[in-house]
Amino acid sequence: MPTDLYTELQWLPRPPQDFSAQVKAWTEVGGGAALRELASYALDLNQLTRLAKRMTAAVAGGADIQPLIPFRLAVISNATMDFILPALVASAARHGIALEIIQPAYDQVAQEALTPDSRVNAAKPNAVLFALDYRALPLKPTPGDSAAAANAVAGATGYLAALREGIQKNCGAACIFQTFAPAPETVFGSLDGALPGTMRWLLTEVNRALGEQVLATGDVLLDVAGIAETVGLASWHDPQMWNLGKFPCAESVIPLYADHVARVVAAIRGKSRKVLVLDLDNTVWGGVIGDDGLEGIRVAQGDAIGEAHLAVQRMALELRQRGIVLAVSSKNTDEVAREPFLKHPEMLLKLDHIAVFQANWNDKATNLQAIAEELSVGIDSLVFLDDNPVERGLVRRLLPQVAVPELPEDAAGYARTLAAAGYFEAIAFAGEDLKRADFYQDNAKRISLQKQVGGVDAYLASLEMTITFQPFDATGRARIVQLINKSNQYNLTTRRYTDPEVLVAEEDPAVFTLQVRLADIFGDNGMISVVICRPGVQEPGTWEIDTWLMSCRVLGRKVEHMVLNHLVEHARQRGIHTIVGTYIPTDRNKLVVDHYEKLGFARVSADDSGKTVWKLDVAEAKQETAPMKVVVGTNLSLEEADS
Amino acid sequence: MEQAAIYEKLTEIFQDLFDDDSIQATPELSAKDVEGWDSLAHIRLIITIEKAFKVKFSTTEISKLEKVGDLAALIQSRV
Numbered sequence: 101m102p103t104d105l106y107t108e109l110q111w112l113p114r115p116p117q118d119f120s121a122q123v124k125a126w127t128e129v130g131g132g133a134a135l136r137e138l139a140s141y142a143l144d145l146n147q148l149t150r151l152a153k154r155m156t157a158a159v160a161g162g163a164d165i166q167p168l169i170p171f172r173l174a175v176i177s178n179a180t181m182d183f184i185l186p187a188l189v190a191s192a193a194r195h196g197i198a199l200e201i202i203q204p205a206y207d208q209v210a211q212e213a214l215t216p217d218s219r220v221n222a223a224k225p226n227a228v229l230f231a232l233d234y235r236a237l238p239l240k241p242t243p244g245d246s247a248a249a250a251n252a253v254a255g256a257t258g259y260l261a262a263l264r265e266g267i268q269k270n271c272g273a274a275c276i277f278q279t280f281a282p283a284p285e286t287v288f289g290s291l292d293g294a295l296p297g298t299m300r301w302l303l304t305e306v307n308r309a310l311g312e313q314v315l316a317t318g319d320v321l322l323d324v325a326g327i328a329e330t331v332g333l334a335s336w337h338d339p340q341m342w343n344l345g346k347f348p349c350a351e352s353v354i355p356l357y358a359d360h361v362a363r364v365v366a367a368i369r370g371k372s373r374k375v376l377v378l379d380l381d382n383t384v385w386g387g388v389i390g391d392d393g394l395e396g397i398r399v400a401q402g403d404a405i406g407e408a409h410l411a412v413q414r415m416a417l418e419l420r421q422r423g424i425v426l427a428v429s430s431k432n433t434d435e436v437a438r439e440p441f442l443k444h445p446e447m448l449l450k451l452d453h454i455a456v457f458q459a460n461w462n463d464k465a466t467n468l469q470a471i472a473e474e475l476s477v478g479i480d481s482l483v484f485l486d487d488n489p490v491e492r493g494l495v496r497r498l499l500p501q502v503a504v505p506e507l508p509e510d511a512a513g514y515a516r517t518l519a520a521a522g523y524f525e526a527i528a529f530a531g532e533d534l535k536r537a538d539f540y541q542d543n544a545k546r547i548s549l550q551k552q553v554g555g556v557d558a559y560l561a562s563l564e565m566t567i568t569f570q571p572f573d574a575t576g577r578a579r580i581v582q583l584i585n586k587s588n589q590y591n592l593t594t595r596r597y598t599d600p601e602v603l604v605a606e607e608d609p610a611v612f613t614l615q616v617r618l619a620d621i622f623g624d625n626g627m628i629s630v631v632i633c634r635p636g637v638q639e640p641g642t643w644e645i646d647t648w649l650m651s652c653r654v655l656g657r658k659v660e661h662m663v664l665n666h667l668v669e670h671a672r673q674r675g676i677h678t679i680v681g682t683y684i685p686t687d688r689n690k691l692v693v694d695h696y697e698k699l700g701f702a703r704v705s706a707d708d709s710g711k712t713v714w715k716l717d718v719a720e721a722k723q724e725t726a727p728m729k730v731v732v733g734t735n736l737s738l739e740e741a742d743s
Numbered sequence: 744m745e746q747a748a749i750y751e752k753l754t755e756i757f758q759d760l761f762d763d764d765s766i767q768a769t770p771e772l773s774a775k776d777v778e779g780w781d782s783l784a785h786i787r788l789i790i791t792i793e794k795a796f797k798v799k800f801s802t803t804e805i806s807k808l809e810k811v812g813d814l815a816a817l818i819q820s821r822v
Binding site for chain 1: 762786787791
């Protein structure tokens with residue numbers, strides 16, 4: 101059945117025969133990485149439950165399951181979630197998250213959200229999932245009565261808004277709301293879709309209003325209605341299961357639902373993939389360019405095989421447009437592999453769209469590593485699309501961090517399978533996303549310019565940079581949250597914050613916040629650095645740098661020096677005499693181990709974990725400037741200042 | 744399907760679901776004999792059996808099932 105792709109998670113490899121034994125054999129020595137590998141099979145509900153049980157027992161016993169990232173999720177529901185919760189824990193491991201679930205009593209939705217010391221609010225979770233289905237809403241159908249229908253929608257929407265307000269006020273966690281999947285039963289038939297006041301009409305309107313609420317507040321949307329439509333409402337809603345124990349959906353769709361929850365949780369923590377690496381022969385086009393030649397490959401409109409591969413190209417282009425970086429890894433002679441891009445009139449993908457082009461005879465694992473290095477992204481940012489099961493198996497074995505979708509026999513299913521896997525889940529869309537793929541390519545141009553011109557300063561001057569400093573504001577928040585949650589390399593403390601947490605910092609006058617943008621002759625880089633300073637708890641008149649991160653795209657541009665100058669200036673204005681910086685090592689941020697030393701800070705302490713603390717005497721701070729124009733903005737206006 | 748084959752398959756399902764290799768599916772086995780066989784586990788057991796034997800039970804049948812003997816008889820009447 102076509103829906104098996106979704107309900108059976110067919111982009112994931114089938115679990116081995118001895119899966120249960122492997123789960124049993126897992127020990128702490130294998131750590132979180134081994135758990136993630138076990139979770140990365142297409143598991144059914146019983147297998148997910150088994151893995152979750154093992155994980156939960158291990159964590160309760162004090163086991164270390166790094167590098168899985170801890171996340172505390174409260175699940176508030178009007179239905180029985182007992183089958184679903186273990187599936188969430190195991191699915192989250194698949195996405196690199198160690199999920200801890202906070203489960204309040206059954207059907208206590210409003211009480212949990214609105215009571216300040218409720219179980220959920222007292223637990224201070226990172227996020228709250230409102231796992232509500234349509235039966236949770238105060239909705240009474242009034243077919244044909246438009247005014248009553250509008251009131252009902254306003255009432256239901258108001259109820260949802262009150263729930264989020266309750267959580268915001270009482271614990272400040274990020275809220276994840278689900279759209280509502282209507283039941284397949286209709287009253288009038290097709291007319292239900294048009295007539296105000298039918299359940300179907302009401303839920304369409306509530307879902308639309310919920311979407312608006314989510315965009316306006318920075319909450320997170322889980323489009324359950326869309327997922328249910330994809331597999332069919334009749335497959336989603338199982339009346340027997342609802343009657344037997346108030347189970348919100350059919351057992352067969354739980355693995356899919358759980359994977360979708362895990363995707364958005366991972367996206368909140370910045371764990372979505374960033375790069376799509378494409379094989380060429382029989383993936384981007386039909387046939388083998390080295391054997392079939394330019395005239396022999398299938399990539400034409402009107403040819404069923406060609407159309408299937410064009411669909412892959414179209415999807416890659418759409419992903420690129422929203423900021424996913426494209427790369428190529430192909431076993432070919434470079435010149436031969438480039439020929440279709442240059443000469444085939446039907447190719448949608450052009451060389452300009454590809455940030456890194458690796459066509460050679462090395463093994464693909466080596467090439468994928470080279471691609472990650474060239475783009476300055478982690479190997480776990482990559483998705484690798486290849487029709488060849490041998491290549492897929494090799495990459496999975498050598499680089500288990502790379503996502504490698506299983507593909508069906510027929511190329512017609514490639515694009516759909518890639519989309520179904522949901523590797524690039526996004527929880528917000530910032531204007532910068534539109535341009536990101538270009539940035540990486542412009543960077544390659546900048547590097548070649550750097551090779552041409554003489555000294556570094558001459559090169560920097562030739563870039564005609566403009567740097568803009570502003571405190572946090574509503575406009576920048578989505579991008580600020582995105583940077584905080586996905587910057588790994590140039591990140592001193594790797595502290596992750598949700599949208600509501602960033603808002604708290606933004607509104608606290610004692611906290612100094614900074615968003616930095618950079619433009620140059622190649623274009624606008626958008627927001628590239630974020631800093632948060634909090635008043636020192638030990639000593640008045642000091643600042644502690646809670647967060648300092650920067651996009652690696654602007655490495656070597658002396659942006660960090662300019663940011664420090666700006667910090668020092670503000671510190672002086674506010675009577676701060678000392679700025680304290682901390683470096684917390686992770687396996688990704690070695691790049692900034694001597695960040696503070698380079699900026700003239702003096703080391704105060706270091707501990708065994710590699711954590712170091714630094715301080716800067718504001719009065720004695722030297723200011724190293726770089727050739728760029730400085731613009732200082734407030735929330736309301738931008739004014740120019742001399743550099 | 745042979746009785747013995749049904750019980751053999753049920754034993755496998757019970758052992759896997761309740762994570763206990765010592766469980767043997769016998770006609771008299773019931774919820775009170777198995778740790779973790781509560782009302783929720785009962786539903787999961789039924790769903791697992793439905794999938795394994797490719798059968799579907801009605802709500803009435805599910806609520807009447809008390810011991811493994813009932814289950815095996817019901818399965819045998821279907822497959």
